Amino acid sequence: MLQANGAEAEEEEQAEEDCPELVPIETKRREEEEKPGPGAKIPVTIISGYLGAGKTTLLNYILTEQHSKRIAVILNEFGEGSAVEKSLAVSQGGELYEEWLELGNGCLCCSVKDSGLRAIENLMQKKGKFDYILLETTGLADPGIVTVVDSKYGLKHLAEEKAGGLINEATRQVALADLIIINKTDLVPEEDLSQLRTAIRYRIMNGSINGLGKILETQRSRVDLSNVLDLHAFDGLSGISLQKKLQYVSATQPHLDQNIITVTFEAPGNAKEESLNVFIQNLLWEKNVRNKDGHCMEVIRLKGLVSIKDRAQQVIVQGVHELYDLEETPVSWDDDAQRTNRLVFIGKNLDKDVLKQLFMATVTETGKQRTTHSKEGQVCP
Numbered sequence: 001m002l003q004a005n006g007a008e009a010e011e012e013e014q015a016e017e018d019c020p021e022l023v024p025i026e027t028k029r030r031e032e033e034e035k036p037g038p039g040a041k042i043p044v045t046i047i048s049g050y051l052g053a054g055k056t057t058l059l060n061y062i063l064t065e066q067h068s069k070r071i072a073v074i075l076n077e078f079g080e081g082s083a084v085e086k087s088l089a090v091s092q093g094g095e096l097y098e099e100w101l102e103l104g105n106g107c108l109c110c111s112v113k114d115s116g117l118r119a120i121e122n123l124m125q126k127k128g129k130f131d132y133i134l135l136e137t138t139g140l141a142d143p144g145i146v147t148v149v150d151s152k153y154g155l156k157h158l159a160e161e162k163a164g165g166l167i168n169e170a171t172r173q174v175a176l177a178d179l180i181i182i183n184k185t186d187l188v189p190e191e192d193l194s195q196l197r198t199a200i201r202y203r204i205m206n207g208s209i210n211g212l213g214k215i216l217e218t219q220r221s222r223v224d225l226s227n228v229l230d231l232h233a234f235d236g237l238s239g240i241s242l243q244k245k246l247q248y249v250s251a252t253q254p255h256l257d258q259n260i261i262t263v264t265f266e267a268p269g270n271a272k273e274e275s276l277n278v279f280i281q282n283l284l285w286e287k288n289v290r291n292k293d294g295h296c297m298e299v300i301r302l303k304g305l306v307s308i309k310d311r312a313q314q315v316i317v318q319g320v321h322e323l324y325d326l327e328e329t330p331v332s333w334d335d336d337a338q339r340t341n342r343l344v345f346i347g348k349n350l351d352k353d354v355l356k357q358l359f360m361a362t363v364t365e366t367g368k369q370r371t372t373h374s375k376e377g378q379v380c381p
């Protein structure tokens with residue numbers, strides 16, 4: 001199923017010539033590593049997983065947890081909304097060496113061939129400043145090595161049907177992972193967890209190149225770091241390099257689910273908390289917000305940095321399917337500066353103008369929360 005045919009094999013060879021070897025393995029001992037020789041390799045860990053599963057939470061945990069490792073992070077971004085993602089994701093201080101990489105809404109294999117690879121190369125030039133490179137890819141990107149799975153929505157993602165009987169993203173991510181982290185175990189009862197475990201094991205056995213993914217369960221992505229950073233321990237077993245994996249995937253699967261798009265915008269002003277909640281609930285719970293064609297918008301993932309009226313602190317909005325949170329950050333708005341709300345929506349049938357207009361209605365004093373694009377009493381399927 002995942003075998004390359006002749007033409008694809010040629011493409012693979014071509015790609016291999018273009019791409020410097022990225023083999024993520026061969027961690028040297030600390031002492032040996034102090035003076036990195038020409039052949040020294042820095043392990044690359046790719047954190048994959050469906051939208052909102054907990055990848056950034058895992059990155060943040062790794063970056064803030066006490067450990068003696070020097071880690072570089074490349075975090076992919078969502079187009080213009082990158083400022084949001086950065087402010088949500090960056091852990092301050094430390095001696096971390098960070099380099100930001102815009103992958104747009106793209107997939108990893110394309111990105112690794114152009115800007116992604118260059119960013120990694122740039123990091124390689126700074127060899128000696130860090131021991132590991134971590135790279136986060138979006139849920140829709142091609143699979144990597146550590147895959148984070150959402151306990152609450154994982155089964156749904158694994159079961160999603162794709163046109164033409166193609167393997168869905170969630171399944172590919174799980175099948176290709178060296179390490180699978182079942183996260184958010186706090187959100188589900190044991191029966192659900194056990195069902196998810198079974199489904200994942202089944203996918204590993206049946207859809208896999210390596211078939212040896214290790215499974216861990218976490219809350220807030222708190223995993224024993226040796227499991228994440230020392231993936232070379234598993235690699236010997238999988239017998240296939242990162243680059244090969246990416247090529248297998250790019251040769252056999254369309255890159256992204258075309259129907260799912262990202263919409264981002266910025267808007268000035270202070271939102272009224274109650275109106276903001278109604279806006280979000282209409283989108284995530286009622287699902288009664290329609291685009292210009294009359295199709296109901298389906299938001300899979302929502303994140304943003306918002307300004308709420310009478311609150312000094314910046315507030316982060318996080319939504320994953322029907323669940324959402326408004327969380328005050330320790331960061332205060334600069335009094336003199338215009339407060340700017342930044343929002344990122346990922347989903348189907350999204351319309352930027354409509355979303356922005358509805359959001360703007362929550363920030364104007366007179367704005368009534370009235371969605372001209374929702375039909376009374378008619379809920380989307």
Ligand SMILES: Nc1nc2c(ncn2[C@@H]2O[C@H](COP(=O)(O)OP(=O)(O)OP(=O)(O)O)[C@@H](O)[C@H]2O)c(=O)[nH]1
Nearest residue numbers: 050051052053054055056057139183184219220318
């Ligand atoms: N209840 C619960 N929530 C969690 C857990 N881990 C992460 N979250 C929340 O889930 C939301 C999404 O987490 P992120 O780490 O941003 O997910 P992500 O995979 O990086 O998301 P994308 O980059 O948008 O694909 C945030 O609101 C987190 O606080 C957990 O173990 N339990």
Ligand SMILES: [Zn+2]
Nearest residue numbers: 055056057136
């Ligand atoms: Zn993230």
